[in-house]
Structure formats: C-alpha cells, structure tokens
Amino acid sequence: MPLPKAELHVHIEGTLEPELAFALARRNGVELPFADTEELRRAYDFEDLQSFLDLYYALMAVLRTEDDFAELTDAYLARAAAQGVRHAEIFFDPQAHTVRGVPIATVIEGLARALDDSERRHGVSTRLIMCFLRDQSAAFALETLQAARPHLHRITGIGLDSAEVGHPPAKFREVYEAAGALGLRKVAHAGEEGPASYITEALDVLGVERVDHGLRCLEDTDLVERLVRERIPLTLCPLSNVRLRAVDVLEDHPLPRMMDAGLLCTVNSDDPAYFGGYVGDTFHAVREALGLDEERLRELARNSFTASFLEDDEERRARLIAEVDAYDFATELQE
Numbered sequence: 270m271p272l273p274k275a276e277l278h279v280h281i282e283g284t285l286e287p288e289l290a291f292a293l294a295r296r297n298g299v300e301l302p303f304a305d306t307e308e309l310r311r312a313y314d315f316e317d318l319q320s321f322l323d324l325y326y327a328l329m330a331v332l333r334t335e336d337d338f339a340e341l342t343d344a345y346l347a348r349a350a351a352q353g354v355r356h357a358e359i360f361f362d363p364q365a366h367t368v369r370g371v372p373i374a375t376v377i378e379g380l381a382r383a384l385d386d387s388e389r390r391h392g393v394s395t396r397l398i399m400c401f402l403r404d405q406s407a408a409f410a411l412e413t414l415q416a417a418r419p420h421l422h423r424i425t426g427i428g429l430d431s432a433e434v435g436h437p438p439a440k441f442r443e444v445y446e447a448a449g450a451l452g453l454r455k456v457a458h459a460g461e462e463g464p465a466s467y468i469t470e471a472l473d474v475l476g477v478e479r480v481d482h483g484l485r486c487l488e489d490t491d492l493v494e495r496l497v498r499e500r501i502p503l504t505l506c507p508l509s510n511v512r513l514r515a516v517d518v519l520e521d522h523p524l525p526r527m528m529d530a531g532l533l534c535t536v537n538s539d540d541p542a543y544f545g546g547y548v549g550d551t552f553h554a555v556r557e558a559l560g561l562d563e564e565r566l567r568e569l570a571r572n573s574f575t576a577s578f579l580e581d582d583e584e585r586r587a588r589l590i591a592e593v594d595a596y597d598f599a600t601e602l603q604e
C-alpha cells in the first residue's frame with residue numbers, strides 16, 4: 270500500500286497522456302502535428318517553462334466536449350489513487366479552452382462530472398482551483414471570473430499560472446479581490462522562474478494562502494523567515510523543476526534544505542504526463558535522489574494534508590494525517 274498523500278499542484282490539462290491525446294484527436298477529428306505517440310513523446314524535451322507551455326497549449330486542441338474533460342479527469346484520478354493520493358486539489362485553465370471556442374460550462378461541468386464520482390470510484394476527495402493565465406490581460410481574467418459565476422459551487426479557489434517572468438502578481442490585484450469577495454480561496458504560482466519578489470507580492474497584494482512552486486524564496490532570507498513564521502505552504506514540483514531546467518539535476522534540488530529551514534513543503538507532480546511521473550513517482554524519485562528518510566517522507570505526506578483546503582472536512586483531514594502517522598513503510602514493497 271502506498272503512503273497516503275494529497276496532491277495540491279496538478280494541472281488537469283497536464284495529465285493528458287499521449288495515448289489519450291491521440292484517441293481524442295481521432296474522436297474529434299483534430300489533426301495533431303505529430304505522427305504518433307512516440308514522435309509526440311520525443312517533443313517532451315524542454316528548455317524552459319515557455320517551451321513546455323507551447324506544447325501544453327497546442328495539445329489541448331483535442332479537448333472539446335464535456336465527455337473529453339470527464340475522461341481526462343477520471344484517468345488522472347485513477348492513476349493518482351493507485352499512487353496513494355487520497356485528496357487532490359486540481360487546477361484547470363478555462364481561458365485556454367474558451368479562446369478555442371469551448372464554452373466554460375463544458376469545461377467545468379465535464380471536470381465536475383468526474384470529480385462528483387471520485388470519492389466513490391477512487392476514494393479521492395477533490396477540490397477544483399480555477400487558474401488565470403498571467404500572460405493574458407487582467408480584463409480577460411475578470412471576464413473569466415464573471416463567466417464562471419454560475420458554476421462557483423464547483424470551485425474552491427483561484428490560482429495564477431502560465432508564463433511568469435514579466436507578469437508580476439500585482440497585475441491581477443482586482444480579480445483576486447473580486448474572488449475573495451465571492452468566498453474563493455487564493456493561491457498563485459510564484460517564484461518558479463520569476464524572482465523572490467513575486468512571492469512577496471503574491472502574499473501582500475493578492476493575499477494568497479499557499480504559494481505554488483515558491484522555489485526562488487531561497488534567494489531572500491527575510492522571505493524564508495516570513496514563510497516559516499506564517500506557515501505558508503509551498504507546493505513544490507521537483508520533477509517539473511528538472512524538466513523545465515529550474516534545477517540542473519534532481520540530486521541538486523533544494524527540497525531537503527527547504528525542509529531543514531522549517532518551510533512547510535509539499536511535493537507534487539505539476540504536469541505529470543509531461544514531466545516523467547505522477548505524485549507517487551515523485552515521492553520515490555526524491556527519496557532516491559535526495560536520500561530522504563522515512564520520517565522526511567512522512568513529514569511531506571502530513572504537510573500535504575495540513576496545507577490542503579480540507580477545512581470543511583476536518584474529520585477527514587485528521588483521519589488522513591493519522592493514517593500517515595501510522596503508515597508502515599514495509600507495506601510499500603507490496604505495491
């Protein structure tokens with residue numbers, strides 16, 4: 270049995286495996302610029318965030334119907350559950366679909382159909398986090414929040430993703446204020462490729478409760494102290510950092526240093542179809558590459574539930590943390 274864990278940083282569009290991409294392309298009559306899954310996989314050799322995003326947005330062309338979004342989400346939940354995920358807070362990028370003419374209702378209701386069945390089918394509780402594309406305008410983000418109004422009962426919070434450098438958090442002050450007034454939780458990608466000052470800005474200007482990535486906080490010791498003091502969780506994605514070249518090799522990842530500094534770290538998959546592994550694979554990889562012992566792995570798993578938006582189900586959170594505390598690593602070998 271794998272270690273129980275929550276996943277707090279996964280883009281549902283980043284779980285689109287090549288096989289499903291080709292199946293959906295056939296079903297929807299969409300032509301992909303790749304001959305087959307092998308050729309597509311060979312394109313997964315990224316220089317930086319932008320080179321990944323170019324492919325990530327291009328492949329989304331195959332996602333057109335409610336069924337497509339439901340199938341994508343159910344496939345992710347099945348894989349995640351098999352790797353010990355018991356709770357998942359899932360990002361989606363509505364603007365990447367509405368610009369292609371797919372209505373926001375199709376996207377959200379498709380995702381929600383799979384999420385509604387998730388506890389029963391997979392034993393995974395879920396939350397949905399709607400991300401705004403930071404390389405698009407603030408007005409478009411506001412428009413998207415308005416368009417999502419009829420579906421807000423499906424959505425727990427908002428996030429900010431896509432190309433970071435040159436698009437500081439403050440650009441989205443207004444939409445974060447509006448979302449806060451609607452009772453939505455707030456997170457944002459910050460300090461992945463962008464500077465530590467973007468993390469500070471996300472906290473001070475947007476009021477985020479959790480920072481996605483946050484890797485570059487290490488460049489500002491006052492910020493690290495603040496993140497520790499205020500217990501702000503970071504959703505780190507070590508395999509993503511290596512694939513997008515924020516870190517040269519996994520062995521150099523600062524995760525152990527960050528944990529030693531007292532930061533509330535979690536590990537996550539980000540875009541597992543593209544970056545070489547789901548969250549259980551990520552736990553295995555960091556354990557091997559960074560020599561994390563069982564107590565460190567237990568701490569990461571515990572943190573994932575502590576940092577989750579399970580406030581409306583504290584009983585479940587407490588039960589899952591108790592399962593982590595009682596976890597016997599010997600059973601892992603029976604996976």
Ligand code: HPA
Pocket residue numbers: 280283318325430431432458461509539540
């Ligand atoms: O790692 C990421 N960073 C920013 N935007 C993204 N959108 C999908 N994945 C990512």
Ligand SMILES: [Zn+2]
Pocket residue numbers: 278280430458481539
């Ligand atoms: Zn991300």
